Amino acid sequence: MIQFLKDIRNKILNPVRQRRREQEKKDKVIAAQVKTETIKKLIEGDFYFSHKGHCVCCEQEVTFEAHDSWLRDSYFCMNCRCKPRERALMKTIETYYPNWKNLAIHESSPIKRGASVKLKKYSKNYLATQYYPTKEFGSIVDGFRNEDLENQTFADETFDIVITSDVMEHIYNPEKAFKEIGRTLKKGGAHIFTVPIINRHMKTEVWATLGENGQPNFLKAPEFHGNPVDPNGSPVTMHWGFDIVDFIKKASGLDTDVVDLYDKEHGIMGVYNEVFVTYKTK
Numbered sequence: 001m002i003q004f005l006k007d008i009r010n011k012i013l014n015p016v017r018q019r020r021r022e023q024e025k026k027d028k029v030i031a032a033q034v035k036t037e038t039i040k041k042l043i044e045g046d047f048y049f050s051h052k053g054h055c056v057c058c059e060q061e062v063t064f065e066a067h068d069s070w071l072r073d074s075y076f077c078m079n080c081r082c083k084p085r086e087r088a089l090m091k092t093i094e095t096y097y098p099n100w101k102n103l104a105i106h107e108s109s110p111i112k113r114g115a116s117v118k119l120k121k122y123s124k125n126y127l128a129t130q131y132y133p134t135k136e137f138g139s140i141v142d143g144f145r146n147e148d149l150e151n152q153t154f155a156d157e158t159f160d161i162v163i164t165s166d167v168m169e170h171i172y173n174p175e176k177a178f179k180e181i182g183r184t185l186k187k188g189g190a191h192i193f194t195v196p197i198i199n200r201h202m203k204t205e206v207w208a209t210l211g212e213n214g215q216p217n218f219l220k221a222p223e224f225h226g227n228p229v230d231p232n233g234s235p236v237t238m239h240w241g242f243d244i245v246d247f248i249k250k251a252s253g254l255d256t257d258v259v260d261l262y263d264k265e266h267g268i269m270g271v272y273n274e275v276f277v278t279y280k281t282k
């Protein structure tokens with residue numbers, strides 16, 4: 001009889017207990033993972049998503065991650081740290097000018113990330129300029145040619161492509177700048193740029209004018225954005241609306257396409273990612 005009970009324990013109860021212990025172990029591992037994920041989300045913010053895709057800036061298969069619902073500034077390529085508007089800009093350049101590597105490109109105020117890095121690395125004829133208002137224009141300062149977009153020292157029809165990445169909201173006389181950019185473009189060329197269209201359903205507003213001593217004279221609440229060559233940042237001078245297209249036409253005579261991409265595979269989602277292509281016909 002005792003042997004019979006032992007058999008039941010060995011053949012039936014023990015395997016059941018063993019399976020239960022294994023299940024409990026698995027549950028503990030899952031619980032620990034859930035806890036880690038929850039803590040991670042609490043630390044990084046409520047919003048979190050991540051997906052695989054292809055980054056057009058670093059040309060790698062990457063993970064895109066966002067930790068904030070404001071995707072414009074938080075939705076990064078985890079390889080090169082570029083932002084969605086920079087990927088939208090690069091994708092638009094490649095769509096309009098698949099041969100961009102062989103073209104004459106002027107980029108005003110490049111950054112150390114995104115499209116700027118790729119353009120510099122692969123273009124055979126790429127020129128980067130920065131704005132140093134107290135230095136001589138046309139000269140080289142800190143490795144960059146010093147240029148004022150409103151009064152450029154370049155000859156007419158010098159470039160195939162002019163790039164500005166969130167620069168045109170910092171110009172005091174954008175009419176002059178758009179006209180100058182148009183002048184320096186070759187026929188068949190284009191100014192390809194991003195600019196935040198803050199006034200989604202309103203006309204463009206002038207936010208600041210040039211005050212005395214070169215300081216901004218804000219008409220509304222003062223606003224500054226980061227500037228890689230000026231620790232004080234750049235004053236926001238314009239709150240653009242979509243009438244920017246008419247503004248450019250009036251300033252330079254050129255037409256502008258508005259490219260609005262929604263492309264998860266390439267990590268382009270969120271607002272204010274429009275790319276503008278102002279083109280000079282042949």
Ligand SMILES: [Zn+2]
Binds near residue numbers: 079
């Ligand atoms: Zn990347």
